[in-house]
Amino acid sequence: AQTVTQSQPEMSVQEAETVTLSCTYDTSESDYYLFWYKQPPSRQMILVIRQEAYKQQNATENRFSVNFQKAAKSFSLKISDSQLGDAAMYFCAYRRTGANSKLTFGKGITLSVRP
Amino acid sequence: GAVVSQHPSRVICKSGTSVKIECRSLDFQATTMFWYRQFPKQSLMLMATSNEGSKATYEQGVEKDKFLINHASLTLSTLTVTSAHPEDSSFYICSARGQGAYNEQFFGPGTRLTVL
Numbered sequence: 001a002q003t004v005t006q007s008q009p010e011m012s013v014q015e016a017e018t019v020t021l022s023c024t025y026d027t028s029e030s031d032y033y034l035f036w037y038k039q040p041p042s043r044q045m046i047l048v049i050r051q052e053a054y055k056q057q058n059a060t061e062n063r064f065s066v067n068f069q070k071a072a073k074s075f076s077l078k079i080s081d082s083q084l085g086d087a088a089m090y091f092c093a094y095r096r097t098g099a100n101s102k103l104t105f106g107k108g109i110t111l112s113v114r115p
Numbered sequence: 116g117a118v119v120s121q122h123p124s125r126v127i128c129k130s131g132t133s134v135k136i137e138c139r140s141l142d143f144q145a146t147t148m149f150w151y152r153q154f155p156k157q158s159l160m161l162m163a164t165s166n167e168g169s170k171a172t173y174e175q176g177v178e179k180d181k182f183l184i185n186h187a188s189l190t191l192s193t194l195t196v197t198s199a200h201p202e203d204s205s206f207y208i209c210s211a212r213g214q215g216a217y218n219e220q221f222f223g224p225g226t227r228l229t230v231l
Contacts, residue, residue, distance in 0.1 A: 043153075043206060045222035091158060095220075100166075102149065103210075103220055105158045 002027045004094050006106035013082045014114050020067075021077045021109055023092030029053075032096045034068065035103070036077045040088040048090070051075065079111075087113045118142055119211045121223035128199055129231055136194045136226045138209030144189035145211035149220065150182075153206045165192055199230040 004025045013019035025034070036048040051059045051068050058066050063080045079086055092106040118141040128134050138148060147166050151159040163179075165171035165186035173179045181203075183195040192211075196203055209223040 042224070043208075044224045045159075045208065045210075047219070050219075089156075100147070100164075102161060102164055107158045108156075110156070 002029075002094050002096065002104045004092050004104050004106040006092055006109050008109050009107070010110045010112070012112045012114060013079070013086075015082055015084060017082055018078060018080045019082055019111065021079070021090055021092075021111065023075045023077070023106055025073050025075060025092070025094050025104075027073070027094065027096070029096045032094060034066075034075045035093040035095070036064070036066070036075075037091045037093060037105075038086075038088045039091065039108070040085075045091075049077065082113050084113050084115060087111060117217055117219070117221045119145075119209065119221045119223040121209055121226050123226060124224060125227040125229070127229045127231065130200055131198055133195055133197045134199055134228060136196075136207055136209070136228075138192045138194070138211065138223050140190050140211040140213065140221070143211075143213040143217040143221075145192070145213055145217075146189065147212045148186055148192040149210040149212075150184060150192075150194050151208040151210065153208060153225075155206075159208060162194075196228065199228070201230045204228055204230045 032053045034051045038046045038048050049061045065078045067076045089108045091108045093103045095101050095103050120139045122137045150162045153159050162177045163171040163173045171184040186192040208225045210220045212220050
């Protein structure tokens, strides 16, 4: 079974600084997707970034980028120029390819941003 | 695009009553819908997966007679919590996935259920 591990329950970053959130996963599949979701206090789940395992290039979305290390099964999220609105819970998630696949979430990490 | 709505956003009910939560995909056809439960500061726990026109597949430990899921159309799924008890109080989130450009899970805003 696939597992997703986020070992840090909480992190804090100074506004305008950079922070990296860690995630590791375990799977026997060779093709899959990895995601980072943000859940602000409103509790609406927001897709931050998505990575397809067959792509070697790390995904980037504005201030958000990932470091995808397939061999190490590591998928960290880097937030640059942190803003107060980045404060939220962040979940790392895995999904194998296929029509009936479902997301497997990590436990999440609470990120606070200090003004 | 890819908006998923949930109704109601919050509901308070008495113990023993049933509550229905609706999940709609507003601008795409959802071939698969997912229902999650989330406790404060915890991750999302998948309760069941449903495909349009088929019976839902429940995760281990989820009582299918208590949490009735109906996915009658490509844009609507409902979760009915039957004979609700205080321990059913939680935040329920639905997610919908379509095909093609919508082959991704899009999440609703969630429903906070409080059972007195």
